[in-house]
């Protein structure tokens with residue numbers, strides 16, 4: 001049964017030093033969750049542990065009720081959990097079309113068409129090398145490449161990195177639509193607090209490796225003082 005992503009008591013880090021401690025969060029099917037927090041809070045570490053790129057030191061990652069802790073990123077993505085990393089994971093010498101061939105090797109034409117309906121700007125760019133795309137187009141490609149694999153939960157790490165706010169604003173509703181129309185669960189790591197909370201159902205603030213504040217996105221939007229205080233939390 002589709003239950004989405006459940007991270008339970010995750011402790012993870014590097015060279016034996018924990019960067020996140022006892023972090024728990026869920027992303028249900030059809031839900032958009034904004035994972036917020038200052039630089040170095042542990043947001044990427046959480047995502048990397050969920051996808052299987054970083055072995056947790058403690059806790060569990062469950063996907064649709066199955067314990068996937070310690071599985072490889074390939075195995076995890078085959079189950080339907082995808083990550084768009086902040087580095088975007090695109091190859092400058094390959095064309096846009098090549099990226100879709102790699103992402104959907106079985107030639108799922110319907111999935112590519114559905115994705116092009118969402119990211120219409122890519123239609124005219126199919127034969128362009130990714131290195132010649134603008135920053136916004138590259139981010140669109142990174143997202144679209146994940147969409148053609150039809151994940152049931154998609155994690156996006158800093159979609160807005162290096163992009164003009166107007167471009168980010170145009171990408172956010174695509175995330176919302178995917179949640180509403182396809183039941184995709186979405187975990188958005190974002191520095192643009194307001195833009196993320198406007199499309200999210202819930203918000204979670206991570207700081208110094210722990211969850212400091214969480215609640216319905218609408219409440220976090222109107223309660224900016226608590227959100228900002230949790231960004232500053234020193235303990």
Ligand SMILES: Nc1ncnc2c1ncn2[C@@H]1O[C@H](COP(=O)(O)OP(=O)(O)OP(=O)(O)O)[C@@H](O)[C@H]1O
Pocket residue numbers: 014019037038039040041042043044045046
């Ligand atoms: N490969 C690594 N080796 C050692 N320490 C790391 C590594 N990657 C991240 N860290 C450390 O782990 C902590 C959490 O980093 P992480 O990248 O998860 O934070 P973040 O919330 O995603 O930050 P940002 O918003 O700046 O991307 C930081 O103190 C960071 O310096």
